[in-house]
Amino acid sequence: MNRFIVAAALFIAALAVAHVGTNAPIFANATQEIFFTVGHGKDNADTSSVRIQIPAGVTAVRAANSDFGKPVIERGANGEVSAVTWTKPDADLLETDYGYYKLALRVRTPNAPFTTLNFLTTQTAKFTDGGTTQYKWFATTPAEIDLDAGIEEAPAVRLLPARRPGWNKYTVPAAITNLSQWFGDAAIVWKGTAAYSANAETMNQINMTSGVSALSMLSANDEIWVKY
Amino acid sequence: MGCPNNPSPPGDAGVDAGPMTLRPCLDRPGNEPPGAPGAALPCDLLPPSFGQ
Structure with missing residues (x-):
């Protein structure tokens, strides 16, 4: 696929807590921007740092500057970017939690349409007395959520296949139970x-x-037509 | 595709009907214009494989 940049930001909220959100649509086997939106701090403390782990298969990672200043990268054994951290200087901390932040990565996604990438994220908030508290946005399944331990849903990016306006024909590799x-x-x-359509009309x-009957789910290897 | 869009009929004799326009095909029972109560799917939402 030719390189292109998607720059649509969409904040995804789930459960009763606003999560670290990501934008959509994100396409497989493409170079594009992924935005991570931080909608709140913790315990009324401003966010002081965000560390995002890069999932396997995501390559050519470049990080943009943000309100948190310059990004700092970590590399894995093979030299690949394994995590990116943005940290706000103490002098820039807000006195209470009223900030909203958007962090950006430009990446190349793997050629794996209809799969999900989980970007495990550690969000640290700092109190005015210097103490800290954390959210671990690590859970990739509902069973992994542990609110007492500060473990909540990881930012997830669903990789979509390439598309063109009009009719597109796909074979889904695995079952899909939530078509929306x-x-x-x-x-x-x-x-x-x-x-199926997300449009009620x-x-x-x-x-x-x-x-014609209503379609509610898909099975692995189903062939589908999708109109955009 | 299930059925083609049909051009609108020519205007009355001696009257310029203007540019040709397309309307959803009406050759399927119950395929009233979109938006009408109880309307079935318009042809442009039927896949290429439908009815084959």
Whole structure:
């Protein structure tokens, strides 16, 4: 795929706590920007640093400056960028938690459409007396969430296949049970004579069309038509 | 694709109907114009493989 840059920011909120969000859509096998939005600090303390771990398969990582100043990278055994940390000087800390921050990486994503990348993130907040507290945005499944230990849902990026306006034909590699997570911006998705749309009016039309049923999930190796 | 969009019919004799316009095809029962209550899917939302 030719190099291109996607610069649409979308804050993703889940559960009762605003998470470290990411933008969408993000495409497989492409060079693009990924934004991480930090919607709040912790315990009324301003965010002082954010460390984002780079998942396997993500390459050509470059980090942008932010309100936290210059990024600092860590490298793995093979020289690949394994983590990026932004740290705010103490002199720039806000007296209470009212800040909103956006951190940017430009990366090349792996050629793995319909898979999810989890960017494990450590968010540190600092009190005015110098004490610190942390969120560990590490959980990749609901079972891993441990609120008492400060472990919450990791920022997740769903890799979409390349697309063109109009009809696109795909074979999904694994089952998809939540169609809205993957096809929320599609006009319609077809599997045989079953269809899905995140648009409620289109779903009404699907239900009113003779010979067509509502599509609720996909199985591995299903062939689908998607219109954008 | 399921069925093609049909050009609008020519205007009355002696009247310039202006540029040709397209309307959703109406050859499928129940395929009322989009937005009408109880409307079925318009043709442009039917996949290329539909009905084959």
